[in-house]
Amino acid sequence: MTKNYDLVVIGSGTAAMVASHRMASAGRKVAVADYRPFGGTCALRGCDPKKMLVTGAQVIDDVRRMTGRGVVAEDAQILWRDLIAFKRTFTGPVPGKQERRYADHGIDAYHAQARFVGPNAIELDGGDRLEAQHILIAAGARPAPLGFPGEEFLITNAEFLELEELPERIVLVGGGYIAAEFSHIAARAGAKVTILQRGGHMLPHFDADLVGWLMEKFREIGIDVRTRTSVEGVEKTDRGFLVRARADGGQPVTVEADLVVHAAGRIPDLDSLDLQAASVERDGNGHLKLNEFLQSISNPAVYAAGDAARMGPPLTPVSSHDAKVVVRNLLDGNRHRPDYRGVPSVAFTIPPITSVGLSEREAREKGLKFRMQSQLVPNWYTARRVAERVYGFKVLVDDETDLIIGAHLVGPHVDEVINLFGLAIRHGLTAEDLKMTMFAYPTGASDIGYML
Ligand SMILES: Cc1cc2nc3c(=O)[nH]c(=O)nc-3n(C[C@H](O)[C@H](O)[C@H](O)COP(=O)(O)OP(=O)(O)OC[C@H]3O[C@@H](n4cnc5c(N)ncnc54)[C@H](O)[C@@H]3O)c2cc1C
């Protein structure tokens, strides 16, 4: 059967949800299609479930830091199965709620895989054909193929966040966001965790000095981090798995594991869309060729948003921002461009590490004249009152304009404080403006004035 719409959205994650609801509110006829339960990566397999597990790990860390400082909780431990059950109290109802919201807003929601069959048409795997004036690719990202033997033994983020039992020995392949966050959860839940990271240090998206300070926490909770080590294969053995890797110098490295987790990057999930059928072109990296309005350069009926578009960093607020930009372009004509200045990013280790705006290296490469304050400050009250040794910052301020151009923080509460720097960067606040702002005391934000 063929149905006609103003907009068909492929996916049901953050980008799809924001775009479809905004278009429906503007009176347009809209459909969404997803072959997975409605809700997308962030709500079901990413940010939200992950942070509920972080809550458990945070309590264990609080107890450890406060033991001998007035707190006795000798038996504090994570009961993994119960923590996962707690997580499901949030994730379980999400698909049903989303489905009801689509119905309430008159959006047709299909449980099906979509692929293009023409410039303005998609076919669902149940056989329905949907034709639309515009089609939005909001298909997200998937774990990057690694191309080594035994790759099929790796579990993904989705499976990790559904584990009923936490095995004893876990290897994480890769050393970015997922490895950092999952290792901090798993180690505090009692697992022996090894990270095999190809790069020269952990968390390459964050400031290297701050990452260096944070590594004390990895050591303290027994995470074995091997940098400059590339995984080359995984074998199944009678005791679990043998992960084969190679260190930079060429030396072979082997690690035994009960579970091997993919934490080695994600790519736009486009292969199953049959893009050629709609003349939607990709570049040499496999990314969609889009113009500044998030529209396919080869098929003006097609737009993309979020992780699938990969114009901004693959983060939830970017997916939402892209979707708003696309909707405005669909309703007003192509006039709106995404603005990725000041997108804050947090890796939810304990304590968290954050970044917004330019890194020190980017600022130097741009030839900017700036002043920089950077310090490890375990003696500041914010760290001392929670007995945390890792607390530090690096803040970059433009010499001429006094504008904040970058902020990088590690330590307690910085996952909230970084948003204030993001606000300053996006809305042109100067260092003096921030110094003159009265922040509630004693909060993490009340340290900002001393970082400038
Ligand atoms: C473990 C993990 C933790 C994360 N934590 C954070 C965090 O703390 N903060 C943050 O900002 N970001 C985080 N992210 C990133 C964030 O989840 C993504 O940037 C965001 O969810 C992307 O949203 P999206 O709408 O672009 O795509 P998605 O939410 O991925 O939605 C895409 C949907 O499209 C569907 N789909 C794909 N192909 C088809 C097809 N052919 N037909 C029909 N449907 C299809 C998929 O099933 C999927 O449901 C995390 C990611 C991971 C993996």
Ligand SMILES: NC(=O)c1ccc[n+]([C@@H]2O[C@H](COP(=O)([O-])OP(=O)(O)OC[C@H]3O[C@@H](n4cnc5c(N)ncnc54)[C@H](O)[C@@H]3O)[C@@H](O)[C@H]2O)c1
């Ligand atoms: N808190 C958050 O915002 C959050 C959390 C999780 C994921 N995410 C998003 O999801 C994306 C994917 O996360 P990720 O952690 O998988 O990717 P990532 O890009 O953060 O890190 C991947 C790392 O894997 C390494 N690697 C690749 N192949 C390897 C191999 N064979 N052996 C050893 N190391 C290898 C790379 O050197 C790289 O540093 C992120 O880019 C991020 O945007 C965000």
